[in-house]
Amino acid sequence: MEITNAKEDQHPQLSLVESQATGGSFIQPTAAEVSVLTFGKLHNGRSHAQELSNEFARLLNRGSSLE
16 A cells, blocks of 8 residues: 655645635535545545554564564
């Protein structure tokens, strides 16, 4: 599996929705914007989980080589 940097995976549409929400005039996001946001959140979560799993495996391997 490939691990990518989460910051590289951000989409410009997300900043538009966030800036509208903080500016006081909220516009309901489209289904496509919600889909992009959801996909991004899931992808980032899975990437983070994979990174943690890889780190845990490295620690286990390092510990077993010390015995």
